[in-house]
Amino acid sequence: MAIKKSEIYSALWKSCDELRGGMDASQYKDYILTLLFVKYVSDKYAGNRNALILVPEGGSFADMVKLVGNKEIGDRINKIISRLAEENDLKGVIDVADFNNEDQLGKGQEMVDRLSRLVKIFDGMDLRANRAEGDDLLGDAYEYLMRNFATESGKSKGQFYTPAEVSRIMAKIIGINRTTSQDHTVYDPTCGSGSLLLKASDEAPRGMSIFGQEMDNATAALARMNMILHDCPTAEIWKDNTLSVPHFKERDGSLKMFDYAVANPPFSTKAWSNGFNPNDDQYRRFEYGVPPDKNGDYAFLLHLIKSLKSTGKGAIILPHGVLFRGNAEAVIRKNLVRRGLIKGIISLPANLFYGTGIPACILVIDKEQAQGRDRIFMIDAGKGFMKDGNKNRLRSQDIHKIVDVFNKQLELPRYSRMIPLEEIAANDYNLNIPRYIDSGEAEDLHDLDAHLNGGIPNADIAALERYWRVLPSLRHTLFAPARDGYSNATVAPHEVKNTILQHPEFTAFAEGVQTIFDDWQAAHRANLNNLVIGDEPKQVIVDLSEDLLERFAKAELLDKYDVYQHLMDYWAEQMQDDVFVLVQDGWVKSAQLRQMIDSKKEKSKEAPDLVVGKARYKTDLIPPQLIVARYFAAEQQAITDREAVRDDISRELDELIEEHSGEEGLLEEAKTDKGKVTKASLKARMAEARTLADNAEEMALLTQCSKLIDRLTAAEKQVKDAQQALDEKVLAKYPKLTEAEIKNLVVEDKWFATVEAAIRGEVDRVTQTLAGRVKALEERYAEPLPALTNDVVELSARVDAHLQKMGLVWK
CATH class of the missing domain: 1.20.1260.30 (N6 adenine-specific DNA methyltransferase, N-terminal domain)
Incomplete structure (x- = not known):
């Protein structure tokens, strides 16, 4: 297995x-x-x-x-x-x-x-x-x-690893892809454990020649092991200081030049020039300027640029300070911009890297198009991330969006812009991204006229234009003209959501989303059903996700990247394990239950999927609930009905005990030391009560309570017996499943059903967002100031009248 x-x-x-x-x-x-x-x-x-x-x-x-x-x-x-x-x-x-x-x-x-x-x-x-x-x-x-x-x-020891998500972005934006030939070279001058190099190589299925240098002995050893574990044993990893003793050189002693270069150097290192004189550098790396003595950020950037061929492309992670710091760094920055070497800048979220919590950016270098470059493309991706413990982490959708927008040079409001060099020059070559992209959210301003005179501003309603494009008549269902520039709500706030859900245009929208999903499902059903041993799991998710992204680009009101994220989350949580097991063991073998054997010394902490008697079973592919839903729905419904009966009896018993508990409650004496009423405690109290005079009411109550406990015990046994019978049927069903049935359960009932439910959740979110905004506008301007003033006057008069009746005067 x-x-x-x-x-x-x-x-x-x-x-x-x-x-x-x-x-x-x-x-x-x-x-x-x-x-x-x-x-x-x-x-x-x-x-x-x-x-x-x-x-x-x-x-x-x-x-x-x-x-x-x-x-x-x-x-x-x-x-x-x-x-x-x-x-x-x-x-x-x-x-x-x-x-x-x-x-x-x-x-x-x-x-x-x-x-x-x-x-x-x-x-x-x-x-x-x-x-x-x-x-x-x-x-x-x-x-x-x-x-x-x-x-x-911790921060001081995190420098040996670059988050894989950032590595993937860097590889994709410098142009490494399926067409990259095997003889192309990729280089990392500060390679750490080699993660950046490997992610770059991963983008080229035919492979690449890998070169890396790392000055820390233990980390360089990690990189060598990493290369072998990734089936790249021929990668050249050298241990030494890249700036003072660069290892990769041509026969004439000049620096070796590469097709691609990636780097995540230590931020703002102070001792960068130890061991050599940058003012007399034999490799001419500092022709655009010498970095400050105590900050080596630009030293690594200039080394990377010098290590690229005339058509070379590179990406380097640096702190934001390189974009705006002055003096020597300002001179270098100006020279790099004027020579067109910087193709783009991508601002990343803060607290993303293990070695530091400060936000960083990716500088993209492109020598091939440098001579004619008169613009720099900028992305502010600082708000797209998820929390992962005490760090932030890029989601699949954040990675895909950054790569799509950068490679297609798409200008999106509050996210990306193509900046002319004239504008950059006017800002004295300061590249700080907030100067060029305002990523802040627009303020939700109140309309004083509406507060004074009533009505909802048409400008606020028009701001929901993305909804009205798809649901044009819904706008007129929810709002009616009032006075010039203002409208009134026609639906009570508590009815807004139902009105949206029942509107024909929204129904058509939801059906359109379902059609897109159905078409995607139909396009991939055969391929998923035809998975065989030896297939590539990663190619499966690439095919599924890329097609889903493309199809849902046509679904207005839904963010295609949000839809994509649902699939990628499910892949990470469950589906990749399923596919991996299938391509190793095949459908029939993967679908079987395996009995869990617990050691006497160490009880397994893994929860079983099915328990029959004392035997515990685990499944790798098909959870029992899928078997139940498809083949034993009637039996499950019968159990559900019995559970409802049991719960009703339990509720009746609890209410009876609560009603007759307390100091004078007739059931108080029937409780155990732990405050419970049990069959045994009732029997004992009955025996005592029979010896007492005037005990009819207590005996009747004790008898009623005892009968309820008997009914509850019987109901619980019925549920337990029915569940055990169902579990036995499920256990017996597993080995009888045909390959066709297994495929139906996995592909339709598990994979497609899970993704479909997530997409329906996105449609629900559209409803919630629109309904929430409409309700907020209605409630904000529900009562204009004059009406509120009148209410205050009227209420004040009532208070005065009450005070006068009490003989008091309010001054």
């Missing part, structure tokens, strides 16, 4: 739990990623003499498994890793972590137990069967860990 991505992520993070307490979170990666690497190459390459990575005898993960419980496990793991490193020229790369470090892993038996548990976690993952063509499972798992390591490590 194929392991799901989410299960691999869970297992990897569980391995991190084994290390907590002994070391800083920033050090987990040295151990976890090393074990992940050894496990991966062992599963993939062991026994293959022609493999790119050779796994020697005594240097595999299987050798680690043999050490579980061994008192010398730490030292021997070090030796296994050393053998693998020596065989593949990976010394100083995969042997950074010391698995025999007592300070971090504990002493004696504590170390043995900790490392044994770690090895067992990795041993439970079979990574041979989980690399579908075109789907980088291990690379994704690596990124998952890196993101979590960066989050837990």
Whole structure:
């Protein structure tokens, strides 16, 4: 059975739990990623003499498994890793972590137990069967860990990872795509763990030649491992300071030039010029100006520009300060703008990067079109993000919108603009984006005339033009002319939503949205039903999402990117796991239940999907509720009806007990020490009450309560028995499912139904938004000031009259 991505992520993070307490979170990666690497190459390459990575005898993960419980496990793991490193020229790369470090892993038996548990976690993952063509499972798992390591490590240790979402944007906006040839080169002068380079390479299915330099030894080692885990073992990663000792050079000693370059250098580094004299730079990187001594942002930018071919394109992440700071940086900025090297600037949300909370921007460099460039395209994407723990994160829709708008050079209000160089020159070459794009929300101004004389301003109604374009007569249903420039509401505020929902134009709009979805569904039904072992999961979501985005561009009132986000969220939460399992195991095998076996030592924390008797079952593809809905709806309805009867009896019993509780309540004495009325406590109280005189009323009440408990017990048993019978039918149904039935359940009842419900939610949101605004306008101008003044006068007169009756005078 194929392991799901989410299960691999869970297992990897569980391995991190084994290390907590002994070391800083920033050090987990040295151990976890090393074990992940050894496990991966062992599963993939062991026994293959022609493999790119050779796994020697005594240097595999299987050798680690043999050490579980061994008192010398730490030292021997070090030796296994050393053998693998020596065989593949990976010394100083995969042997950074010391698995025999007592300070971090504990002493004696504590170390043995900790490392044994770690090895067992990795041993439970079979990574041979989980690399579908075109789907980088291990690379994704690596990124998952890196993101979590960066989050837990804090700001000072987060520099080794660039969020994958930003990396994807950079790769797409510099023109790397399916047409990029294999001999094209991509370079990152400050490559960290290599995430930017890999995302760039991912955009070119035929592959690219990868070059990176990183000055930190441990991080450069991460990058080397990362390249191998992503099946890019030929990537060249060099450890040294890029500015003072650039490694990649031509035969004549000049800097090597690349087709593409990406970078996320350390922000505002102070010691950037250590080791060389920028005023006498042999590579002529600072011909446009020398950056300030204590701020190296422009040093990295100028190095990147010099490293690009004459047709080269690059993107670099820098703090916003590079857009407006003065003095030496202003000189460099002016020279770069005048020479047309800056194609565009994209402002990103704050708190996006792990190394800093300040907002950053992407500068896009394009040498090919520089000579004739007389404009710079700017995007303010600072408001498009989601919260993810203590950081912000770009959503799929934010990424797609940025890339679409930049690559198509679309000008959108409050979001993007093409800025002529004349305007930039008039601003003294200050590139601060708020100077050119006002992304603030328009103020919702009150109309004093309307407050004084009544009516709703036509200007406020006209501001809803995007709705009236689609629902023109609805406007006249909701509003009628009053006086010049003003209208009156014709529908009470509480009736606005129903009026919208029942209007023929809105019905037609909703039906149009449904038609678009139905057409999209029909276009992809066959492909989804025809998924086979070996298909590419990532291509599945690309085909689905891109077509959905294109189709819903025609759906007025809906934001196509919001619709797209629903599909991408569902893909991330559930559907990618489903597809991944299907392309590994096929439809029939993937659909079966598997019985959960709990160890006596460690009870599984995973919740079962179905329980029959004492047996607990888990499903990878078809949850029991889908089986129930399609095949056992009548049985489920019968259970629902029995539950309603049970709930009615329970409610009647609770009301009876509450009514006759308290100090003088006849049921108070029938309660247990915990304040409950039970069958046993009633029986005991009945026995006492029979000995008392004048007990008829209490005995009747006790009898009534006892009968209700009997009825409730019987009703609960009926529900339990019916549920058990249904669960047994569901369990029996799973192995009888045909492939056609499985496809129906998964494609129609699960995937399409979930996406359809989300899109209907978007239609509901249109209703809520329009109804909310109309109601707000109605209520805002419901009573003009004169009417309110009259009300005050009338109410004041009433108060005076009451006071006079009481013999009081209000002055």
